[in-house]
Amino acid sequence: MAESSIPAQADSPEAQRYNRIRRWLGIADFVIGFVFLVVLLATRWSDALRDLAYRLGFQNYSFALFVYVFLLLGINKVLSVSLEYYGFRLERRFKLSNQRFTSWAWDEVKGFLVGLVLGSIVVELLYFTIRHWPEYWWMLAWALFMGLFILMAQLAPVILFPIFYKFEPLEDEDLRRRLVVLSEHAGTRVRGVYRWRLSEKSKKANAALTGLGATRRIILADTLLDNYSHDEIEAVLAHELGHQVHRHILKSIFVQAAITLVGFWAANWALHYAADHQLFDFSGLSDFANLPLLALVSVVLSFLLMPVLNAYSRYNERQADRYAFESIASIEPFVSSMNKLAEQNLAERSPSKWVEWFFHSHPSISRRLAAAEAWSRMQGAHPQV
Numbered sequence: 452m453a454e455s456s457i458p459a460q461a462d463s464p465e466a467q468r469y470n471r472i473r474r475w476l477g478i479a480d481f482v483i484g485f486v487f488l489v490v491l492l493a494t495r496w497s498d499a500l501r502d503l504a505y506r507l508g509f510q511n512y513s514f515a516l517f518v519y520v521f522l523l524l525g526i527n528k529v530l531s532v533s534l535e536y537y538g539f540r541l542e543r544r545f546k547l548s549n550q551r552f553t554s555w556a557w558d559e560v561k562g563f564l565v566g567l568v569l570g571s572i573v574v575e576l577l578y579f580t581i582r583h584w585p586e587y588w589w590m591l592a593w594a595l596f597m598g599l600f601i602l603m604a605q606l607a608p609v610i611l612f613p614i615f616y617k618f619e620p621l622e623d624e625d626l627r628r629r630l631v632v633l634s635e636h637a638g639t640r641v642r643g644v645y646r647w648r649l650s651e652k653s654k655k656a657n658a659a660l661t662g663l664g665a666t667r668r669i670i671l672a673d674t675l676l677d678n679y680s681h682d683e684i685e686a687v688l689a690h691e692l693g694h695q696v697h698r699h700i701l702k703s704i705f706v707q708a709a710i711t712l713v714g715f716w717a718a719n720w721a722l723h724y725a726a727d728h729q730l731f732d733f734s735g736l737s738d739f740a741n742l743p744l745l746a747l748v749s750v751v752l753s754f755l756l757m758p759v760l761n762a763y764s765r766y767n768e769r770q771a772d773r774y775a776f777e778s779i780a781s782i783e784p785f786v787s788s789m790n791k792l793a794e795q796n797l798a799e800r801s802p803s804k805w806v807e808w809f810f811h812s813h814p815s816i817s818r819r820l821a822a823a824e825a826w827s828r829m830q831g832a833h834p835q836v
């Protein structure tokens with residue numbers, strides 16, 4: 452087999468600048484959210500918000516709780532919207548998007564409403580368990596939360612994603628046939644492949660395996676379908692199929708379940724600690740003015756676990772890549788699709804080690820290409836029998 456030569460391309464200053472700004476935006480967003488929660492608790496503004504929520508919510512607990520969540524999310528949105536607007540401008544500045552302002556603003560409104568609906572359901576369930584089973588609420592809340600999480604994983608491709616994007620079944624006969632061959636080789640069945648109309652909002656290319664059970668599907672962005680050769684798209688499909696063969700969605704749900712259980716336990720501990728030491732003026736566990744404390748536990752835990760979860764995700768990505776190498780006739784289209792993706796998405800091919808370790812859910816392009824090359828060399832050295 453001819454050895455593919457992969458020039459070690461350095462990142463352009465443009466790609467470096469774009470990714471650096473994106474990272475700082477993410478950090479700033481996290482800090483704003485964190486400080487907001489701390490300030491709410493430290494200044495007792497959370498108590499004031501709760502009192503206001505009761506007045507607006509006709510002194511009814513559940514309704515007041517909904518109003519409180521609305522106020523909290525609303526203020527948080529006001530605090531973070533300028534950063535999000537900056538992010539929108541950034542994509543346009545680097546020619547990665549031609550989304551119009553009105554479309555972006557409408558997405559923001561929809562995102563807020565979706566967050567409000569999902570957030571309210573979770574919080575109402577949470578305080579329902581706290582009120583009725585103050586001893587064991589965290590275990591019950593965890594079970595309910597995981598049930599909701601699995602339901603959402605199942606419904607997301609049919610209910611959530613279509614709120615923001617249009618999807619249509621892939622009609623390309625040649626690609627469909629290739630997918631059938633790949634699936635048969637994998638001994639698995641994909642229930643659908645969909646064309647994801649990403650081009651209305653971004654020039655970046657993307658693909659993913661989503662859903663659970665009957666909604667399990669591969670989605671391919673039109674920005675990918677329209678600009679990549681069939682061999683390259685097949686390489687991308689093979690990677691997504693690798694996620695399915697290795698049951699990555701199911702495994703991620705188990706990981707999520709374990710982390711969430713620890714999270715609920717820690718939240719319960721924090722509530723009791725605050726009550727025992729009279730840190731705040733909460734009138735018992737079910738006083739929802741303590742919600743920022745629960746949110747703080749979840750934010751801190753997510754922050755601490757981010758490198759671990761990203762490492763786990765990178766491990767899965769490497770597995771899916773390896774699966775792709777084994778399934779396609781040659782690694783050339785994999786290599787060229789990676790190079791195209793890097794260029795199109797202005798990705799950093801070789802981010803610094805700590806950036807990759809902390810922030811990246813995927814191995815860097817340079818590592819993925821090196822792995823492909825190493826795999827291909829090994830095949831050349833030991834031809835398959």
Ligand SMILES: [Zn+2]
Pocket residue numbers: 690691694768771
């Ligand atoms: Zn992947």
